[in-house]
Amino acid sequence: MSSRNRGIFLILSSLFTLALAGCSSDSPTNPLTAPGIDAVSRAADKGLPPGAGEVLPGRYIVRLEPGKRPVAALATDLAKRNGFAVQHLYSSALRGFSAGMTAEQAAALAAENGVLGVEPDRPMQAFAEFLPTGVDREDVERNPYSGIDGVSAAVDVDIAIIDTGIDPDHPDLNVVGGVKLLGGTSDPDFRDGFGHGTHCAGIAAARNDGQGVVGVAPGARLWAVKVLNDSGSGSMSDIIAGVDWVAARADEIEVINMSLGGFGWSDALRSAIQGCVGQGVVVAVAAGNYGMDVYGFDRTIGNWDDQVPAAIPEAMTVSALADGDGLPGGLGAATSSGADDSFASFSNTSHNVVAGNPVNSPGAAIDLMLPGVDIISSVPGGGYAALSGTSMASPHAAGLAALYIAQHGRAADAAGVYAIRQALIDQGAPQNSPWGLAAGGDRDGNIEPIGMAAPLAAFSDLGFRSFRAQASIHPGDTVHAKVALGNRGTSAVTGPVTLRMFESGSGTEVTTPRVLSSGLAVGQSITSAPHIRTPADLAPGTYTLVVQHDLGDDVGFNDSMSLEIEVLPPAMRRPVVQD
Incomplete structure (x- = not known):
């Protein structure tokens, strides 16, 4: 490979035989009601972000049965009859709409003729914490359709970035159009005020113009579908509107990238992705950054803890590789999220796959593992920055799909989309160790760690998910902590597993260690509420509370967590809870 633009994947120079892939149309039914405080509490106990498992109060998504009557007319009649306000209309990827209503109105609407289902709207968010290593690793310059290391030419494919928008003035990006779909409304101003969408766009398709960075599918036409606000947040209903917007332009747009997600299964989002894929659009999505199974802690699809859209079988789900040098072999410098050529420490995984999954991947419900650590790409204002996350891995896959389409032609239907996904999977090297080293080389002699999302070999990983305690105490007080940990290996x-307290300056231990656990079985998670009594003569000042284990497992980044606690003078009383 040359020292210039390469990534994690080799694109075939010969034609693939596209085979029909089966797909089950069955999907879980989502209840009308919110998962409730128990689900939200479980999410917090497992170290998930605020909002995981929650719904958006007063907002619902409605799926309509197939029919010839226009969605707008049917939605208007239903709104008048039930007294609610319609927001987005969906008519291309699925038949339906989003609306603001009460729970009682939602229940009444679900009983109406012609209504297939009603589900609560949910919060969603963006995933993210020189020559990009990803483009270098994929040998993209070897593909004659990339225009890299040869005559500069744009890849003749259209990619929709469903995200926070794109900077239309960035010199490295070929932005041809777009829309803003936020809060149930539509607006032509898709400018990115957050940066996430512009970064993903550059990974997928930055121009090969001698400046900045080069994307996987250089110069491909980019469509900005802004469904997340300038803080990187949005809703399920807006994202479905974005997928529907692309489906209405499926004769022009061949690939979607969605580096976003949320918690909680959605029949409506799956229907939208199915509808878009059915028109021949490849949908690449990020696996998520929580170090958990995309099907949730129960590893079962259809529940509150599912990561969506990553768990949806019709989407091409991508996890992240830590790659320090754009080369195989594990000899590069360590990255911010793991050793060279290792599975990124934050990346979601998959241990099993739903029946009827349309592709066969050694990564189970995850198709590919691609570079997602310290990836340099475009940001608003014409600049460049490095970001990490499965958000950065997914647009590598979108670019690869675009290159495949440029060489072999677009898909006409879902079977064609699944054949493209399978072709990309088959070019990867299934992994047989946690550290990204395949058993054999690819056709150019390289060992490319790209096909597997979860390690096949046995490995141990006892990790902490969350850690909380008071922000302040007084000498002699008891520290009340709350710790969640799980066995992910x-x-x-x-x-x-112990809880300890140290003086921040000297590192002197000031309490007796408290043992929380003696170990966990595979897949077991626990929440502990330990407490330790501080000495009555403890000097005021800042102390560090540490929860840790010294088991020597294979994954070290989550072996401990710490927080600071302030010991106040005896006269000051009012401890404050610290989340």
Whole structure:
């Protein structure tokens, strides 16, 4: 490989035989009601972000049965009859609409003729914490359709970035149009005020123009579909509107990238993706950055803890590789999220796959593992920055799909989309260790760690998910902590898990360690509420509270967590809870 633009994947120079892939149309039914405080509490206990498992009060998504009557007319009649306000209309990827209504109105609407289902809207968000290593790793310059290391030419494919928008004035990006779909409204101003969408766009398709960075599919036409606000947040209903907007232009747009997600299964989002894929559009999505299974803690599809759209079978789900040098072999410098050529420490995984999954991947419900750590790409204002996350891995896959389409032609239907996904999977090297080293080389002699999302070999990983305690105490007070930890590995782990308290300046331990657990079985998660009594003569000042284990497992980044706690003078009383 040359020292210039390469990534994690080799694109075939010969034609693939496109085979029909089966797909189950069955999907779980989502209840009308919110998951409730128990689900939200479970999310907090498992270290998930605020809002995981929650719904958006007073906002619902409605799926309509197939029919010839226009969606707008049917939605208007239903709104008049039930007294609610319609927001987005969906008529291309699925038949339906979003609306503001009460729970009682939603229940009444669900009983109406012609209504297939009603589900609560949910919060969603963007995923993210020289020559990009991803483009270098994929040998993109070897593909004659990339225009890299040869005559500069734009890839003749259209990619929709469903995200926070794109900077239309960035010199490295070929932005041809777009829309803003936020809060149930439509607006032509798709400018990116957050940066996430512009970064993803550059990874997928930055121009090969001798400046900045080069994308996987250089110069491909970019469509900005802004469904997340300038803080990177949005809603399920807006994202469905974005997918529907692309489906209405499926004769022009061949690929979607969605580096976003949220928690909680959605029949409506799956229907939208199915409708778009059915028109021949490849949908690449980020696996998520929570170090958990995309099907949730129960590893079962259709529940509150599912990561969507990552868990949706019709989408091409992508996890992240830590790649320090754009080369295989594990000899590059360590990255911010793991050793060279290792599975990124934050990346979601998959252990099993739903029946009827349309592709066969050694990563189960995840198709590909692609570079997602310290990826340099475009940002608003004409500049460049490095970001990490499965958000950065997914547009690598979108670019690869675009290159495949440029060489072999677009898909006409869902079977064609699944054949493209399978072709990309088949060019990867299934992994047989946690560290991204395949058993054999690819056709140019390289060992490319790209086909597997979860390690096949046994590994141990006891990790902390969350840690909370008071922000302040007084000498002699008891520290009340709350700790969540789980065994994410493939084998049981045994040994003490302890809570300790140190003086921040000297590192002197000031309390007796408290043992929380002696180990966990595979897949087991626990929440502990330990407490430790501080000495009555403890000097006022700042102390560090540490929860840790010393089990020597294979994944070290989550072996401990810490927080600071302030010891106040005896006269000051009012401890404050710190989240």
